[in-house]
Ligand code: SF4
């Protein structure tokens with residue numbers, strides 16, 4: 570089993586924090602028009618501004634579960650399932 574990194578894309582604001590802190594380059598920011606079925610969660614939009622990109626976890630198996638991204642994700646939309654099938658959720662600072 571490898572580590573799985575999932576993003577609830579509707580909650581992703583495109584803040585880039587995940588990409589900035591990840592030591593193993595799990596994340597890539599893509600323009601919204603290149604992300605299929607892109608929508609925005611209004612509850613997150615009430616607190617934060619949606620930018621022009623969405624984050625994709627393109628290298629999920631490279632995750633070392635340092636949890637840095639989980640505390641920096643303003644959309645609280647990252648969910649990591651480790652090799653023992655334990656689930657780690659975002660909680661913004
Ligand atoms: S928990 Fe994984 S995806 Fe998140 S910053 Fe650390 S290595 Fe990157």
Ligand code: SF4
Nearest residue numbers: 581582584587642644
């Ligand atoms: S930190 Fe969270 S909200 Fe910000 S770009 Fe990454 S997944 Fe999206």
